[in-house]
Amino acid sequence: MRILFDxxxxxxxxxxxxxxxxxxxxxxxxxxxxxxxxxxxxxSENVYLRVFPEYQRKSLTWFSFKGKKKLQNAxxxxxxxxxIRKYRPDVFHPTYFxxxxxxxLEKQHIPxxxxxxxxxHEIYDHGSRSMFSLDAKVVANKRFLAEKANAIITVSAHxxxxxxxxxPQLNPAxxxxxxxxxxxxxQDELPLNNGTTPKHHPPYLLFVGQRKTYKNFAWxxxxxxxxxxxxxDLRLIxxxxxxxxxVEMGQFARLNILHKIRHLTVGSDAELAKVYCQASCFIFPSxxxxxxxxxxEAFACGCPVVLNRTSSLPEVGGDAVGYFEEDNPxxxxxxxxxxxxxxxxxxxxxxxxxxxxxxxxxxxxxxxHLSVYQAITK
Numbered sequence: 137m138r139i140l141f142d143x144x145x146x147x148x149x150x151x152x153x154x155x156x157x158x159x160x161x162x163x164x165x166x167x168x169x170x171x172x173x174x175x176x177x178x179x180s181e182n183v184y185l186r187v188f189p190e191y192q193r194k195s196l197t198w199f200s201f202k203g204k205k206k207l208q209n210a211x212x213x214x215x216x217x218x219x220i221r222k223y224r225p226d227v228f229h230p231t232y233f234x235x236x237x238x239x240x241l242e243k244q245h246i247p248x249x250x251x252x253x254x255x256x257h258e259i260y261d262h263g264s265r266s267m268f269s270l271d272a273k274v275v276a277n278k279r280f281l282a283e284k285a286n287a288i289i290t291v292s293a294h295x296x297x298x299x300x301x302x303x304p305q306l307n308p309a310x311x312x313x314x315x316x317x318x319x320x321x322x323q324d325e326l327p328l329n330n331g332t333t334p335k336h337h338p339p340y341l342l343f344v345g346q347r348k349t350y351k352n353f354a355w356x357x358x359x360x361x362x363x364x365x366x367x368x369d370l371r372l373i374x375x376x377x378x379x380x381x382x383v384e385m386g387q388f389a390r391l392n393i394l395h396k397i398r399h400l401t402v403g404s405d406a407e408l409a410k411v412y413c414q415a416s417c418f419i420f421p422s423x424x425x426x427x428x429x430x431x432x433e434a435f436a437c438g439c440p441v442v443l444n445r446t447s448s449l450p451e452v453g454g455d456a457v458g459y460f461e462e463d464n465p466x467x468x469x470x471x472x473x474x475x476x477x478x479x480x481x482x483x484x485x486x487x488x489x490x491x492x493x494x495x496x497x498x499x500x501x502x503x504x505h506l507s508v509y510q511a512i513t514k
Contacts, residue, residue, distance in 0.1 A: 137509060138171045140225035143178035143212030144232035146193070148205035150181045151376075153429050154253060156319060157291075158231050159184040164502020175219035178212035209234070220246065227509045233277040238284065247286035247512045249505075252278065254291075254426025255298040260350060282306060286512040289314050289505065291427040294448035312508050315452075317498030318432035320409045340371040341472065342415035342439070344408075344430045345422075347377050347384070352444065352462075354387060356421040359468045361391040370476075372397045375411055412437035417458075417475045417482075420444065421468070428452050432496055435489035440482055442471045452496075456488035 141158055149155040159182075162172045180193035196208050213236040220228060220240050228241055228248040241248055257275045282288055282303060288311045290296040296313050300306060341360065347353035357372070364370055372393075374380075380388070380399055388394040402408045412418065418434040424447045431452045434441045441457040443449045450459070458475060460467035475482050 137227065137506070137513070138173065138223060138225040139165060139227050139229060139509060140173045140219055140223055142216040142219075142228070142230045142237065143175050143180070144209060144216075144230060144234055146174075146180040146182045146185060146231065147178060147209035147212045151183055153316075153427075154231070155182050156184050156429070157251070157253075157316060158229075159187065160317060160319060160498040161229075161502055161505055163187065164498050165506060167499070168502060168506055170506065173219060173223050173225060175212065175215040176222075178215040179208040213237075220244065226513050230281070233274055233281055235277055235281055235284075238281075248284075249287045249289060249508060249512070250281050250285040251289045251291070252282065252295060252299055252426075254295055254424070255302060256350065256424060256426070258302045259298065259424060279303060286310070287312060287508050289508060291316055292448035292451050294451055295426045312504070314501050314504045314508075315496050316427050316429055316432065317496050317501050318429070318436045318493055319498070320405055320412070320433045320436050322409045322413050322437050323406050338369050338371060339367075339416045339476070340373045340414075342411065342418045342434075343372065343374045343421075344418065344433075345376045347374070350423045352421040352423050354384070355462070356419060356468065357387060357391065357393075357397070360472070361393050363469050363472065364393045364396040365391075367476075370396070370416075373411065373415070374399045375402055375408065408433070409437050412439045415439050417442055417472060419468075419472065420449065422449070423447070423462075425449055431457070432493050435493035438486050438490060440475045440485040441489060442468070442475065454492055456485065456492035458485065 141162065145155045145158060166172050174191050178193060179196040181195045185191050185193060196204060213234065217237060217240050220237060224244060225246060228237065228246050230237060230248060230250065282299070283306065290299060290311060290313055292315065293313050296311050299311065300308060343353065343356070345351065360372065364372060374397065385394070388397050400411065402411060412434050417440040418430065419442045420428060420430060421444050423444065426448060428449050431441055431443065431449065435456065441453060443453045443457045443459055445459040445461050458471035460471045475485065
């Protein structure tokens with residue numbers, strides 16, 4: 137089968153869950169002896185594409201400027217349309233929601249599959265901020281393409297329910313739930329059997345990803361402040377996102393924990409895996425996730441996990457994590473303290489996480505994608 141993915145997410149995302157997802161699908165489908173294509177020419181700085189020497193792409197310029205990635209994406213539309221005409225794929229799978237390709241597909245009678253990762257724009261009302269805003273375009277385009285798509289893939293059952301809640305006119309039979317897999321493989325030994333961290337690694341709590349709005353980082357810091365102040369060696373390490381801004385630094389100073397929180401930049405999956413492996417526990421306080429890849433990453437690295445009991449996170453975490461509820465004061469600190477202080481519980485969480493992650497794999501995901509593609513081309 138000939139499957140064409142387009143340029144969109146690779147034009148504007150250097151790192152990130154969406155572009156990682158598509159690269160893992162491409163790898164998995166290739167291993168299943170399928171013909172995978174990207175447009176021959178488009179501008180990209182995406183690091184995950186480096187696993188494919190034949191798909192190496194260059195940035196538009198070596199320097200950054202406002203609107204650069206938006207311009208890269210716009211220029212890539214022509215390249216992707218050219219690829220549709222050249223390769224005449226059996227299935228087209230766009231990597232985001234710009235509908236630039238529809239007329240070309242319709243002329244050539246080529247079906248397409250749309251992946252919807254979450255309903256964040258709709259749930260947080262981003263699309264109503266301005267009819268001319270980028271968020272408003274994402275909401276409108278997502279709905280339009282969801283109605284037109286031959287099949288829709290959602291990354292969790294929770295996202296599927298949200299999709300049908302906002303767009304009940306969609307045919308439920310064309311919506312398929314396919315979970316993500318894990319990409320991290322620890323290079324070092326996993327945490328010691330007694331659940332302690334090696335002495336040359338001071339204990340730290342780990343937060344991974346962006347920190348604004350629904351990611352709930354500021355709330356988490358408020359909850360953890362007393363624990364960080366009273367535990368002299370304990371730190372909070374944040375990976376991903378930009379450096380701390382003035383508002384965040386002001387919060388840390390007000391809580392007298394400025395010296396207890398550090399932002400860390402990692403340059404590779406191997407470095408990220410090491411950070412997970414050495415953490416006392418990983419905390420994911422997000423109010424909403426379409427899936428939550430960091431949960432699987434922590435599991436694979438033998439890192440105990442504490443999750444907000446909301447959205448898709450229980451679907452991913454199962455019984456292998458400690459949960460908290462935002463409306464239950466003290467439940468986050470209780471969950472964290474239990475992992476820090478109860479060695480038996482910590483060991484149980486590590487082992488259950490290592491077992492849980494085996495239920496999710498990119499190879500399984502790719503095989504399920506292939507089944508969807510085959511179903512719409514019969």
